[in-house]
Amino acid sequence: KNQVEQSPQSLIILEGKNCTLQCNYTVSPFSNLRWYKQDTGRGPVSLTIMTFSENTKSNGRYTATLDADTKQSSLHITASQLSDSASYICVVSAGGSTLGRLYFGRGTQLTVWP
Amino acid sequence: EPEVTQTPSHQVTQMGQEVILRCVPISNHLYFYWYRQILGQKVEFLVSFYNNEISEKSEIFDDQFSVERPDGSNFTLKIRSTKLEDSAMYFCASSPTLTGKKYLYSNQPQHFGDGTRLSIL
Numbered sequence: 001k002n003q004v005e006q007s008p009q010s011l012i013i014l015e016g017k018n019c020t021l022q023c024n025y026t027v028s029p030f031s032n033l034r035w036y037k038q039d040t041g042r043g044p045v046s047l048t049i050m051t052f053s054e055n056t057k058s059n060g061r062y063t064a065t066l067d068a069d070t071k072q073s074s075l076h077i078t079a080s081q082l083s084d085s086a087s088y089i090c091v092v093s094a095g096g097s098t099l100g101r102l103y104f105g106r107g108t109q110l111t112v113w114p
Numbered sequence: 115e116p117e118v119t120q121t122p123s124h125q126v127t128q129m130g131q132e133v134i135l136r137c138v139p140i141s142n143h144l145y146f147y148w149y150r151q152i153l154g155q156k157v158e159f160l161v162s163f164y165n166n167e168i169s170e171k172s173e174i175f176d177d178q179f180s181v182e183r184p185d186g187s188n189f190t191l192k193i194r195s196t197k198l199e200d201s202a203m204y205f206c207a208s209s210p211t212l213t214g215k216k217y218l219y220s221n222q223p224q225h226f227g228d229g230t231r232l233s234i235l
Contacts, residue, residue, distance in 0.1 A: 102147075
């Protein structure tokens with residue numbers, strides 16, 4: 001069964017600190033892995049997309065890693081800001097004949113305190 | 115930056131009534147999607163649409179659901195006879211056009227709207 005699992009479920013950190021969010025998946029065939037940020041009441045916004053051959057990708061203070069062998073990914077946020085408070089969702093796209101069907105994790109709710 | 119827009123932002127409907135959710139994808143995108151998110155749960159894929167036909171649909175997308183691109187700009191999701199369990203946030207998304215092999219399309223970013231909150235009474 002195609003699944004995406006994330007940990008932790010929620011995380012509280014102080015402004016300026018770093019954090020790492022984890023994602024494990026069983027989606028097959030694998031096409032790519034995405035990290036999205038979802039603010040409360042808004043749609044998800046893409047942070048990174050990584051294909052099978054990519055191990056790491058950065059977008060500003062966000063750095064995602066992918067280990068396709070162990071089917072794990074992480075999202076590292078450096079020097080956190082109050083505006084980073086949001087849900088971070090790991091999303092895996094299935095390959096094959098599907099037109100970009102996405103499988104979503106439940107997300108990690110990040111709260112950044114001043 | 116171009117955005118996907120969805121209307122209305124909140125729709126309240128009596129159970130059994132028909133509802134149409136509307137989306138305006140980014141203008142040069144040709145791949146469209148609907149997702150839903152029940153309160154407190156993960157986002158779930160409903161349907162993908164390309165070249166005026168459904169490309170793929172999930173088990174959730176039964177005969178009560180239909181999608182349409184009635185003109186060059188709108189993309190709609192219709193629920194024929196709503197049930198209480200249809201209450202959710204519905205997200206529309208679109209992807210850019212890409213020439214070349216079809217499998218590359220799945221690597222394109224999907225741009226999401228801010229959703230329509232559907233409440234069934």
